[in-house]
Amino acid sequence: MAQALIPVAEARARILSMLTPTEQEPVLLANAVGRILAEDVVARRTQPPSDLSAMDGYAVRAADVSSVPARLRVVGESPAGGAYDGILGEGEAVRIFTGAPVPHGADAIVIQEDTERYGDIVIAREKTVHGRNIRPAGLDFTKGTTGLAAGRKLSAADIAFAAAMNVSSLSLHRRPRIAFFSTGDELVRPGAPLGPNQIVSSNNDGLAALIAEAGGVPLDLGIAPDRREAIRATARKAIGADMLVTLGGASVGDHDLVQAALAEDGLDIDFWRIAMRPGKPLMFGRYRDIPMLGLPGNPVSAQVCALLFLVPALTKLAGGEANAPRTVPARLGTPLAENDQREDYLRAGIDHVPGELPVATPFPKQDSSMLSLLSAADCLIVRPPHAPAAEAGEMVSVIPLR
Numbered sequence: 001m002a003q004a005l006i007p008v009a010e011a012r013a014r015i016l017s018m019l020t021p022t023e024q025e026p027v028l029l030a031n032a033v034g035r036i037l038a039e040d041v042v043a044r045r046t047q048p049p050s051d052l053s054a055m056d057g058y059a060v061r062a063a064d065v066s067s068v069p070a071r072l073r074v075v076g077e078s079p080a081g082g083a084y085d086g087i088l089g090e091g092e093a094v095r096i097f098t099g100a101p102v103p104h105g106a107d108a109i110v111i112q113e114d115t116e117r118y119g120d121i122v123i124a125r126e127k128t129v130h131g132r133n134i135r136p137a138g139l140d141f142t143k144g145t146t147g148l149a150a151g152r153k154l155s156a157a158d159i160a161f162a163a164a165m166n167v168s169s170l171s172l173h174r175r176p177r178i179a180f181f182s183t184g185d186e187l188v189r190p191g192a193p194l195g196p197n198q199i200v201s202s203n204n205d206g207l208a209a210l211i212a213e214a215g216g217v218p219l220d221l222g223i224a225p226d227r228r229e230a231i232r233a234t235a236r237k238a239i240g241a242d243m244l245v246t247l248g249g250a251s252v253g254d255h256d257l258v259q260a261a262l263a264e265d266g267l268d269i270d271f272w273r274i275a276m277r278p279g280k281p282l283m284f285g286r287y288r289d290i291p292m293l294g295l296p297g298n299p300v301s302a303q304v305c306a307l308l309f310l311v312p313a314l315t316k317l318a319g320g321e322a323n324a325p326r327t328v329p330a331r332l333g334t335p336l337a338e339n340d341q342r343e344d345y346l347r348a349g350i351d352h353v354p355g356e357l358p359v360a361t362p363f364p365k366q367d368s369s370m371l372s373l374l375s376a377a378d379c380l381i382v383r384p385p386h387a388p389a390a391e392a393g394e395m396v397s398v399i400p401l402r
């Protein structure tokens with residue numbers, strides 16, 4: 001009897017449950033963007049450190065400029081990076097610039113455009129109030145507060161924020177090293193001489209790109225021919241990696257040897273075959289000490305399965321919160337027939353309609369060898385197992401691809 005196919009969500013949960021984050025390492029801010037923070041970042045200083053002017057103009061006592069014109073005596077200057085050391089008295093003003101410390105005694109800044117200057121005298125033409133154009137000390141953050149929480153994927157804004165907190169290096173999980181190889185006598189590298197019945201391996205470069213994009217270090221072990229010993233020898237090169245991914249040889253054909261070859265060399269299978277299209281022959285287990293994901297060889301199946309299983313796995317290894325890819329609602333552009341037991345991921349185009357949900361139209365062909373259609377797809381429509389037939393206009397969930 002055929003073995004039951006494992007649901008997609010269960011497969012992902014089983015993979016994730018086998019993974020633990022890589023160790024932490026200090027990383028300079030310049031190299032940290034896009035990576036996942038392993039420890040909270042605590043502000044090492046208060047920003048602004050003291051009350052600072054937000055404008056170029058004159059520091060005044062607001063009470064002196066409650067009616068205008070107000071005539072004030074300029075007693076000094078406060079540039080950014082400097083300061084006026086005295087205390088501002090009644091009827092006095094200090095020339096001040098954006099970012100400069102507000103002198104003691106002053107409690108407002110009159111912007112330069114609202115003044116006229118005559119030697120030591122400045123006339124304020126607009127009224128002001130207490131606090132205007134002043135950035136109080138600690139407006140942005142105060143020393144000792146947690147600015148960025150562990151688990152966060154660092155954006156450029158986060159890097160700037162960490163720098164402002166006077167933190168120059170961050171504790172991050174080491175980038176996960178993902179070793180992978182393709183199997184198949186028919187495969188050659190792009191650009192290499194092609195024999196009569198050979199095809200170009202698209203999976204190696206495609207997977208390397210996806211791993212790099214997801215924050216991992218791709219370790220391309222090449223192409224193993226369809227011989228058990230060759231598959232074993234190639235797999236052994238993965239020792240030391242955080243995960244091994246095999247491409248192809250996962251199905252039931254006489255030349256689909258990955259499982260049989262590695263079973264004799266320390267592979268312990270957790271599951272094989274899932275209720276998904278494309279990607280039914282997906283396999284997962286542990287090869288010696290290394291988690292191993294066996295992706296199907298069909299190029300679209302390999303990429304879609306990598307997106308659904310390898311990317312969350314990488315996120316977990318890198319210390320982040322691993323989830324299924326984000327879905328958004330859309331309207332179906334064409335009717336769809338009832339689905340079978342396999343959760344379906346249909347390549348589709350997206351049309352944006354102002355003020356309405358986008359319309360996702362599945363491509364008429366969905367063959368899992370067709371990379372042209374994966375490249376052209378704007379999204380994947382997710383159809384649950386046994387979904388009933390659907391009319392055009394019905395709501396569906398889609399995974400945006402770009």
Ligand SMILES: Nc1nc2c(c(=O)[nH]1)N[C@H]1C(S)=C(S)[C@@H](COP(=O)(O)OP(=O)(O)OC[C@H]3O[C@@H](n4cnc5c(N)ncnc54)[C@H](O)[C@@H]3O)O[C@H]1N2
Pocket residue numbers: 182183184186187199200201202203204247248249250251252253256278279280281295296297298299301368369
């Ligand atoms: N009798 C059955 N046949 C198949 C089944 C099944 O359940 N029963 N499942 C089908 C499904 S679904 C898939 S997906 C494929 C996956 O098979 P494998 O993982 O064993 O992959 P291969 O046989 O090695 O290759 C499939 C296909 O993809 C091409 N390929 C492989 N590697 C690459 C690469 N690196 N770059 C580009 N193209 C690659 C290969 O030439 C084949 O055409 O099995 C179905 N069969």
Ligand code: MOO
Pocket residue numbers: 276277278279280281296298301368
């Ligand atoms: O699941 Mo296979 O990936 O349909 O082609």
